[in-house]
Structures are given as structure tokens and as C-alpha cells.
Amino acid sequence: MIGSPAPTAALQERTCGTCTLCCRLPEIDELSKPANAWCVNCTAGQGCSIYDSRPQLCRDFLCSWMINLQLGPEWEPAIANMMVYGQGQQITVLVDPAYPAAWKQEPYATQLRQWAVEAAEQGRYIIVFVGDEIFKIKP
Numbered sequence: 792m793i794g795s796p797a798p799t800a801a802l803q804e805r806t807c808g809t810c811t812l813c814c815r816l817p818e819i820d821e822l823s824k825p826a827n828a829w830c831v832n833c834t835a836g837q838g839c840s841i842y843d844s845r846p847q848l849c850r851d852f853l854c855s856w857m858i859n860l861q862l863g864p865e866w867e868p869a870i871a872n873m874m875v876y877g878q879g880q881q882i883t884v885l886v887d888p889a890y891p892a893a894w895k896q897e898p899y900a901t902q903l904r905q906w907a908v909e910a911a912e913q914g915r916y917i918i919v920f921v922g923d924e925i926f927k928i929k930p
């Protein structure tokens with residue numbers, strides 16, 4: 792389950808590579824960055840142009856795929872066109888608006904339903920954001 796990460800093992804195997812989804816999909820108040828818009832500091836396919844002086848929240852952030860081997864290779868954000876991360880009791884799935892149906896396709900749809908069941912047992916829940924649309928995955 793994605794709520795049980797093993798970050799050390801995952802980080803030995805995984806890198807962001809050329810993925811820059813977390814510089815585009817989330818809203819980042821500290822950078823006055825709206826959701827689904829490139830951060831002004833991001834060069835697509837290359838990464839952060841202010842890497843050495845990027846804000847602390849950028850330094851601290853890793854998506855769930857980066858820290859949890861229970862998310863298989865299909866969940867690599869650049870492949871899935873989605874990024875997953877935990878926010879307290881909420882598991883957030885941000886879908887690239889260019890691929891709005893990505894979360895409804897397999898193997899993702901089945902896994903999301905399975906995660907929702909497991910999350911509910913822990914008092915957690917899964918929210919999917921697609922552009923301006925918001926969906927709660929039913930357990």
C-alpha cells in the first residue's frame with residue numbers, strides 16, 4: 792500500500808530522470824505557481840534552473856513513486872502521466888491534463904480502487920485531480 796513507504800530502498804533504485812511533473816502539476820503557494828502551469832524556474836525536459844537555490848519545499852518533496860517500491864514501474868510519473876503523493880490522511884493523485892483519462896485506464900483504475908480500500912482501513916482516502924475536476928475514489 793502506498794501509505795507504507797520504504798524510502799531508502801526506493802531511492803537507491805529510482806531517480807527523477809527528465810521528469811518535471813512536480814514542477815508543473817501542483818499548486819505551489821510559495822512560488823505563486825498555479826496548478827497545471829509550469830514553474831517559471833523550470834526548463835522542460837531539463838529541470839530546475841535555480842536548482843542550487845530552489846526553495847526548501849522543493850528540496851523536501853519526493854513523489855510516492857520515488858520513495859515507495861510498492862508503486863510499480865508503471866507508476867513512474869513520466870510513464871503514468873500522473874504523480875502521487877501523501878498529504879496527511881489524503882493520498883493525492885495529480886493527472887496531467889494532457890492525458891485526462893490516464894487514471895481511468897488499466898492497470899491504474901484497478902490499483903486505485905484497491906488502494907482506496909486499503910486507505911479506508913487506515914482512515915485515509917484518495918483524491919484525483921484532473922484540471923479543474925476533483926474525484927474521490929470509492930473504496
Ligand code: SF4
Pocket residue numbers: 806807810811812813814852853854855856857868869874
Ligand atoms: S513527480 Fe516524482 S519523479 Fe517526477 S520530478 Fe517530481 S519527484 Fe521526481
Ligand code: SF4
Pocket residue numbers: 813814815819822830831832833834838839840841842845846849
Ligand atoms: S523552483 Fe525549481 S524545483 Fe521548485 S517547482 Fe520550480 S522548477 Fe521545480
